Amino acid sequence: xxxxxxxxxxxxxxxxxxxxxxxxxxxxxxxxxxxxxxxxxxxxxxxxxxxxxxxxxxxxxxxxxxxxxxxxxxxxxxxxxxxxxxxxxxxxxxxxxxxxxxxxxxxxxxxxxxxxxxxxxxxxxxxxxxxxxxxxxxxxxxxxxxxxxxxxxxxxxxxxxxxxxxxxxxxxxxxxxxxxxxxxxxxxxxxxxxxxxxxxxxxxxxxxxxxxxxxxxxxxxxxxxxxxxxxxxxxxxxxxxxxxxxxxxxxxxx
Numbered sequence: 154x155x156x157x158x159x160x161x162x163x164x165x166x167x168x169x170x171x172x173x174x175x176x177x178x179x180x181x182x183x184x185x186x187x188x189x190x191x192x193x194x195x196x197x198x199x200x201x202x203x204x205x206x207x208x209x210x211x212x213x214x215x216x217x218x219x220x221x222x223x224x225x226x227x228x229x230x231x232x233x234x235x236x237x238x239x240x241x242x243x244x245x246x247x248x249x250x251x252x253x254x255x256x257x258x259x260x261x262x263x264x265x266x267x268x269x270x271x272x273x274x275x276x277x278x279x280x281x282x283x284x285x286x287x288x289x290x291x292x293x294x295x296x297x298x299x300x301x302x303x304x305x306x307x308x309x310x311x312x313x314x315x316x317x318x319x320x321x322x323x324x325x326x327x328x329x330x331x332x333x334x335x336x337x338x339x340x341x342x343x344x345x346x347x348x349x350x351x352x353x354x355x356x357x358x359x360x361x362x363x364x365x366x367x368x369x370x371x372x373x374x375x376x377x378x379x380x381x382x383x384x385x386x387x388x389x390x391x392x393x394x395x396x397x398x399x400x401x402x403x404x405x406x407x
Contacts, residue, residue, distance in 0.1 A: 182222035247399035262299035269300030298347035305341035
């Protein structure tokens with residue numbers, strides 16, 4: 154019994170090690186060879202554990218590039234872990250108030266490595282398509298106003314590092330290039346919030362504003378998604394003002 158318990162503990166330690174190595178790596182993931190070298194495990198053991206983690210959706214495997222990345226279930230766990238004393242509990246009343254005032258879809262995004270992860274949302278009266286799809290969904294930082302709102306207020310060196318890592322992934326989004334992301338960063342810093350008027354998803358608009366920590370570093374963003382057809386003069390500015398009021402409350406609670 155003791156031997157079995159020890160073996161189970163060792164297997165768990167090795168699985169956790171591999172998850173840590175992949176989470177701490179770049180957004181492209183890691184190959185089996187890289188993980189063997191960095192973990193010190195033999196190839197057969199490493200491959201067996203990785204396959205098990207893929208089977209449980211804790212990892213995702215890109216068969217074409219032979220690389221492993223964090224799986225969808227890890228993002229979901231991360232979102233759920235943020236409940237309690239975390240960001241979600243601090244923002245849930247704001248999400249609900251914004252939804253009630255406007256009838257729009259509201260969402261809370263947070264940074265996860267080089268990605269923007271949906272931690273929480275309230276669906277609006279009109280169901281609209283969003284880039285992340287649902288709670289736990291993610292996009293690369295640089296895609297969509299929720300991620301631009303955070304990216305724009307990071308320091309220049311970190312922005313450059315993230316954009317270099319995410320540049321190959323931008324091809325998966327409509328008319329999105331690194332040059333365009335730099336332009337959006339400049340515009341967002343100037344106005345204080347990020348806007349997308351149907352550029353990524355035709356007919357769907359969004360506005361988002363960063364939530365800053367005590368050091369002034371963006372840790373999340375709060376935003377709306379709505380139909381472009383609703384936009385009239387002053388519409389976006391009004392929604393930005395609503396976001397500003399709620400974020401002031403959130404930042405004062407932290």
